Amino acid sequence: MHEPPKVPLARVLVNMPRMMVNPIKRFNRYLGEYGRDFILSVGGSRRTHFTVNADVIQHVLQKNHKNYHKSAIQTDELARYLGRGLLTNNGQPWLTQRRLIQPGFHRQRLEALVSEMQAVINTSCKGLNQTAEENGRIHLQEVTRDIVFRVITRAIFTDGFDDAETRKLKKTLDAIQRYVVYPVRMPFLLKPLQWLGIEGRKLALTQDVRKRVQERIDARRAGVPKDDLLQMLLDSRYEDDGQPMPDQQLVDEIIILFAAGHETSANALAWTIWLLLRHPETLAKARAEITEVEGEGAINFDNARQLIYLTQVIEESMRLYPPAWITDRVALGPDKAGGFDIQQGTSIGIFFYGLHRNPEYWEDPEAFRPERMTPEAKKARHPFCFLPFGGGPRLCIGNHFAMLEMQLILARLLKDYNFELPAKADLVKQKAYITLHMDRPLSLRLSRRAANLPSAKRV
Numbered sequence: 001m002h003e004p005p006k007v008p009l010a011r012v013l014v015n016m017p018r019m020m021v022n023p024i025k026r027f028n029r030y031l032g033e034y035g036r037d038f039i040l041s042v043g044g045s046r047r048t049h050f051t052v053n054a055d056v057i058q059h060v061l062q063k064n065h066k067n068y069h070k071s072a073i074q075t076d077e078l079a080r081y082l083g084r085g086l087l088t089n090n091g092q093p094w095l096t097q098r099r100l101i102q103p104g105f106h107r108q109r110l111e112a113l114v115s116e117m118q119a120v121i122n123t124s125c126k127g128l129n130q131t132a133e134e135n136g137r138i139h140l141q142e143v144t145r146d147i148v149f150r151v152i153t154r155a156i157f158t159d160g161f162d163d164a165e166t167r168k169l170k171k172t173l174d175a176i177q178r179y180v181v182y183p184v185r186m187p188f189l190l191k192p193l194q195w196l197g198i199e200g201r202k203l204a205l206t207q208d209v210r211k212r213v214q215e216r217i218d219a220r221r222a223g224v225p226k227d228d229l230l231q232m233l234l235d236s237r238y239e240d241d242g243q244p245m246p247d248q249q250l251v252d253e254i255i256i257l258f259a260a261g262h263e264t265s266a267n268a269l270a271w272t273i274w275l276l277l278r279h280p281e282t283l284a285k286a287r288a289e290i291t292e293v294e295g296e297g298a299i300n301f302d303n304a305r306q307l308i309y310l311t312q313v314i315e316e317s318m319r320l321y322p323p324a325w326i327t328d329r330v331a332l333g334p335d336k337a338g339g340f341d342i343q344q345g346t347s348i349g350i351f352f353y354g355l356h357r358n359p360e361y362w363e364d365p366e367a368f369r370p371e372r373m374t375p376e377a378k379k380a381r382h383p384f385c386f387l388p389f390g391g392g393p394r395l396c397i398g399n400h401f402a403m404l405e406m407q408l409i410l411a412r413l414l415k416d417y418n419f420e421l422p423a424k425a426d427l428v429k430q431k432a433y434i435t436l437h438m439d440r441p442l443s444l445r446l447s448r449r450a451a452n453l454p455s456a457k458r459v
């Protein structure tokens, strides 16, 4: 049996509280001591083969993916709050849903959504313009979360949710997502949370969201068809029996799209802006490209492809701060991966954050260098050493959507505004919730860019 080194149980137990507070730091420490693969196991509970080894990861996510399922934490536990949709499903039910939903996310289908995205960005910028005129401050993460939430809401329901309703929905979903991390990461808290009635209150919130989504579905059925994600889900038919998706499944999938598709992109945007502001030359180059590509009009579906440098910036930002910083799989049967034996039932902890900073694949890994994301440089690297959207058949279904919305939002914000970093901006660190956040709110002073004042008329 060839297995990676094992972290002694006593060490795991002693470090447990630190692990809860700052798992990334603890994992990095172990990687430094034990190498790119190591085993963590706590008593009788499941053993985890923890890895930042691209060969092992490619094997598990792609080459022999059929032997691996997501763990109960990512499926059953999360499904209690978010429902049983693509993200929280496994096996045949997952595959059936994936086949049904995939066509709706093809890049070409997104074209119809660009004008909706632009309309949302315009509305959001109205509020920012006022702050900018007064040279006021914004809370960066709130701004990116707000825009992204509106974008995903409009992409799903082009005719639904007015401003007040969108805010209410966001507040409810945010509360659920903030809460979920406790029972999911620390299952021993579940009972106390139930006794205190907190769990029940959060579950009631999810019922409320479900009810509101169902109302929208009913309203659409009674009204006119639209060109949005809801319509795509309503019109899709299962291959085998030609039936539409049952309503309960439809509601689950919609809630999953909200959950998977808003915090991730919002965090990626916030990290990208923070990195750009700390690298003025990169920022200047990105702005020059935006101006050139945009010409007299605005960024649209076709010319967004020409934002080549900006795309590299976003990718390099997601290398350093991958919004999905970890995932897992459980081996259904014994296997061999990257030369290691994998016992049946072993969890594989795929640590994207560590993979993206593994010096075997990245020279000077801590440095922010968008130049490393050129197609030539990518081709020269291991195909599984950069996985912001995961890999294999469970690759993020919203990857093109996310890239497009981030390009549109960044193009607009960088072109229209100057952001001033506070003095202590360098101290920002990551904080690992379900997605990778900043550890503090970032307050930026905002002003209009003089070079861009004419475009104010557009808003």
Ligand code: HEM
Binding pocket: 086, 087, 098, 152, 256, 257, 260, 261, 262, 264, 265, 268, 322, 323, 324, 327, 328, 387, 388, 389, 390, 391, 393, 394, 395, 396, 397, 398, 399, 401, 402
């Ligand atoms: C920067 C933004 C995003 C990042 C970094 C991201 C990252 C990821 C990753 C890493 C996975 C794979 C997880 C695994 O294999 O365990 C995933 C899956 C998924 N993502 Fe995203 N995502 C983003 C945006 C979106 C958006 C905008 C949507 C929807 C509109 C979305 C919907 C999903 C869904 C439904 C899955 C599950 C797919 C499946 O298992 O078949 N994501 N995402």
